[in-house]
Amino acid sequence: MKSKLADLQNHINSLPYSEFKDMVIRYGYNHQINVQDDIDVLNSLDLQKRLEKLKINTKCPKCGSEHVVKNGNRNHIQRFKCKKCENQFTLFTNTIMEKTKWHWSVWVKVMEMTLNNYSLTGMKSVLEKDYGYVGINHKTLFLWRHKIIHAMASMPQPVLSGIVQVDETFIREAQKGSRKLESYIGKDEQREPRYGYNPSKYGVMGAEFATVTTAVDNTGHCVCKVTGLGRLTPDVFTDMFENHLNAPAYICSDGNSVYRDYCKVQNIPHYERPSNFMKILAEHGYVSQSRSDEAIAIKQHQSNEAIQLKLYDKGLIDRLTFNGFLPYAEFKEIKKKNKLNLSRVNQLHGEIKGFIYGNMTNVSTKYLEDYIGYFTFIKNWSVDNGRYPHSKRDAEKILVEILKYQGRYTVTELKAKVLTLPKPSSRYMTLLKTYTKKAQELTKNKYFKFDEEDRVISFDKRTYLLDIPETRIKEACKEFGVKHKRKWVRWAVVSEMLKHPKATEIIIYLINQDKVMKMYKEDIDYLNQQRYKDSLTG
Ligand SMILES: [Zn+2]
Numbered sequence: 001m002k003s004k005l006a007d008l009q010n011h012i013n014s015l016p017y018s019e020f021k022d023m024v025i026r027y028g029y030n031h032q033i034n035v036q037d038d039i040d041v042l043n044s045l046d047l048q049k050r051l052e053k054l055k056i057n058t059k060c061p062k063c064g065s066e067h068v069v070k071n072g073n074r075n076h077i078q079r080f081k082c083k084k085c086e087n088q089f090t091l092f093t094n095t096i097m098e099k100t101k102w103h104w105s106v107w108v109k110v111m112e113m114t115l116n117n118y119s120l121t122g123m124k125s126v127l128e129k130d131y132g133y134v135g136i137n138h139k140t141l142f143l144w145r146h147k148i149i150h151a152m153a154s155m156p157q158p159v160l161s162g163i164v165q166v167d168e169t170f171i172r173e174a175q176k177g178s179r180k181l182e183s184y185i186g187k188d189e190q191r192e193p194r195y196g197y198n199p200s201k202y203g204v205m206g207a208e209f210a211t212v213t214t215a216v217d218n219t220g221h222c223v224c225k226v227t228g229l230g231r232l233t234p235d236v237f238t239d240m241f242e243n244h245l246n247a248p249a250y251i252c253s254d255g256n257s258v259y260r261d262y263c264k265v266q267n268i269p270h271y272e273r274p275s276n277f278m279k280i281l282a283e284h285g286y287v288s289q290s291r292s293d294e295a296i297a298i299k300q301h302q303s304n305e306a307i308q309l310k311l312y313d314k315g316l317i318d319r320l321t322f323n324g325f326l327p328y329a330e331f332k333e334i335k336k337k338n339k340l341n342l343s344r345v346n347q348l349h350g351e352i353k354g355f356i357y358g359n360m361t362n363v364s365t366k367y368l369e370d371y372i373g374y375f376t377f378i379k380n381w382s383v384d385n386g387r388y389p390h391s392k393r394d395a396e397k398i399l400v401e402i403l404k405y406q407g408r409y410t411v412t413e414l415k416a417k418v419l420t421l422p423k424p425s426s427r428y429m430t431l432l433k434t435y436t437k438k439a440q441e442l443t444k445n446k447y448f449k450f451d452e453e454d455r456v457i458s459f460d461k462r463t464y465l466l467d468i469p470e471t472r473i474k475e476a477c478k479e480f481g482v483k484h485k486r487k488w489v490r491w492a493v494v495s496e497m498l499k500h501p502k503a504t505e506i507i508i509y510l511i512n513q514d515k516v517m518k519m520y521k522e523d524i525d526y527l528n529q530q531r532y533k534d535s536l537t538g
Contacts, residue, residue, distance in 0.1 A: 005038075005045065005076070017105040017131055040101040041076050047104060048077060051091040054403055061094045061406075062087040095403055096151050106131055112395035114148050115378070146370070151402040153373025157224075157244060158380055160217040163338055164248040165345035166241075166259055168232050168452055170209040171356055171368060172200065172522070199522045202432050203449030205231050205456070207424055210368050212352060215241060216344045217248075220383045224352065224376040226369045228422035231452060234258050236422055252340050255453045257467065260321055271340040273318035275453055276516045280316055281307065315469035351379070431459045439508045447519040454511050461507055465494040472510060473497075480506050 015023070021039065028035030051057070059066050060082035071081035071088060081088050092098045097107070106127070113123050120141050127133040127141075200208040207229040216222040223244040227236050237258050245251075248268055253259035255274035263270035274280075286307050290296040311317045312328045320326055320334065334340070355375050356368075381398070382388050389398060424432075435456065440448045450456050455464050465473065473493060477484060482500055484493045497506055 005042065017103040020103065020105075021132060043101050043103045044075070044077055047097055048091055050104060051095065051097070051403070054400065056095060056403060056406065057089060057091045057093060060085060060087055061089050094406060096147050097403070106133075108392060108396045108399060110144060111148055111399050112390075112392050114145050115389050115395055115398070120145070146367075148402075149374045150370050151405075152377040152398065153370040155373075155377050155402065155405055157373075157376055158221045159244050159246045160215055160221060160223060161246040161248055162218045163250045163252065163340065164215050164217045164245060165252040165342050166213070166215045167254055167342065167345045167349065168204075168211050168213045168227070168256070169349040169352055170204040170211055171353075172209055199520070199526045200449075202436055203451060203520055205432055205450045205452065205454075207429070212368075212372055213237065213240070214345060214348055214352070215244065216348050218344075220344070221380050222348055222376060224348075224372050224379075226372055228424075230424040230428075232256070232258055233422070234261055237262060250338060250340060252342055252345075254342065255455075257455050263322065267322075269323075270321045271318065271335065272321050273342055274514070276514055277317055279516055280311060284311060314471040316471065348379075351375075428459075432456075435459060435504075435508075438504060439512070442505055442508050443512045445512075445518055447523045448512070449520055450511070451515075454514070456511070461498060461503060462494060464507060465497060466490065468510065472513075476506050476510055479509070482506075 020042075024035050024039050024042065028038070057080070058068075060068055063082060063085040065082055065084035067083035068080045069083060071079045073079055077090050077092070079088055079090055102110075109126065109131070110123065113126065118126070120138050123141055123145070124136060124138070127136055200206055203209070204211070210229055211227050211232050212224055213227040213232055214222060214224045223241065225240050227240055245268075250269045250271055251259060251263050252271040252273070255272060260270060260272060262268075284307050286304050287300055289300045289304070308317065309328045312319065312331065318335070320331055326334070352372070352375060356371060378389065385394075387394075389395065432450070436449060439450070440446050455467060470488075470490065473490070474488075476482070477493065477497070480500065480502055482493070482497050484496055497503060500506065
């Protein structure tokens with residue numbers, strides 16, 4: 001048996017699977033023997049040889065000891081024993097190939113099809129036609145593909161340096177309550193239309209949205225992590241990103257105070273550009289310059305510069321939040337020289353949404369971490385290799401990379417994977433509910449929802465008021481008739497405001513003024529669908 005297998009193996013090692021299988025079946029026919037078991041054994045031996053060549057499990061996978069000895073074999077697979085902890089293992093232990101009998105070239109093909117976004121039906125048909133695997137079922141294929149995705153998602157993310165742009169993006173949970181694998185598999189081909197959901201009650205600050213926090217540096221390398229349901233908190237950001245930021249020259253972000261506070265604590269220069277940047281500029285007369293008339297363009301440029309200078313001095317537009325206050329000319333110089341902006345991270349968010357909503361079906365939060373991790377791996381791989389991975393060669397290269405990395409990928413673990421995302425506390429949810437309702441009444445806008453830049457993380461009014469630009473405070477005092485002493489002292493004015501019977505109203509007034517949009521896109525979409533439905537039925 002052994003020499004027969006060894007002989008065959010030398011012949012077949014480099015053959016594509018279909019030819020290999022043909023050959024073995026013909027061999028079996030000529031010798032009047034059943035070869036199916038032999039095919040499985042040959043596949044396993046071939047895989048074992050490859051794992052050996054890649055130096056997988058040269059140490060004990062349980063305790064890491066190098067004192068391992070051969071310990072017989074079972075079904076032709078070499079077994080090892082650890083002298084230190086007595087653990088028994090094979091070269092397959094803890095790899096994605098554990099307990100499988102697929103030929104190497106089939107693994108490469110499934111990886112290639114995964115990278116090219118094949119549907120399960122598409123994969124099934126290729127495996128049947130080109131590889132003779134008849135009757136492979138969707139569930140097996142789903143788990144196989146998911147194991148590969150999970151393995152890529154588990155690869156370490158890079159460490160960023162230089163100028164790093166950070167921001168959150170939000171993915172609406174698609175399948176609340178329906179977490180069963182079966183329902184997931186069955187729906188793979190018929191993607192449910194994305195309308196028909198009711199809009200979320202509390203927007204991105206509530207628990208219906210998963211927050212994906214992202215960072216990208218000048219090289220294009222990125223770190224993307226699902227940081228929880230609802231808002232991003234300073235602790236979570238620090239926990240998940242600290243090890244991925246290596247003394248950045250600058251961090252660029254929007255007005256979310258999480259980033260400002262992080263930079264302050266870590267002593268990192270911080271460029272902050274609030275989301276209402278363009279809105280504020282436009283409100284104060286900023287125009288886009290004429291392209292046809294040069295004389296007019298020059299005048300417009302001068303006027304635009306004057307507007308920016310004024311707004312900058314009042315702290316209403318973008319700024320650097322470290323080392324005290326910089327004069328506008330100096331700030332402008334630094335911003336230009338270092339190209340401080342948020343364009344890379346905005347582009348990245350577009351790609352994430354396109355990937356999740358376009359390629360991935362049923363974005364149950366349970367799988368979101370794997371999909372985001374997979375996206376991130378492919379994105380960084382593309383930066384390192386100068387191309388998106390599509391080819392068979394790329395697929396094989398990635399397969400080797402994940403085998404060498406050796407995460408734990410057993411199907412049992414995949415199935416048992418539970419969601420460990422931080423959820424908002426019930427106290428927080430009560431406050432969010434109360435304040436959203438109040439804000440909707442006061443602003444007379446029943447679509448009002450708080451968002452990540454509203455600085456209502458803890459609903460602490462004092463912190464909020466101490467944080468916003470002086471001009472805005474003065475303006476609000478005038479509007480609501482809050483009296484203050486001649487000499488302007490921020491904390492004293494803020495105390496006066498908090499004592500005012502309309503304190504909450506003042507804060508909601510301020511937040512509402514900062515808003516870029518009065519309505520969220522999902523509310524607008526929902527209303528449009530209703531209108532469409534009405535026109536069909538009425
Ligand atoms: Zn051990």
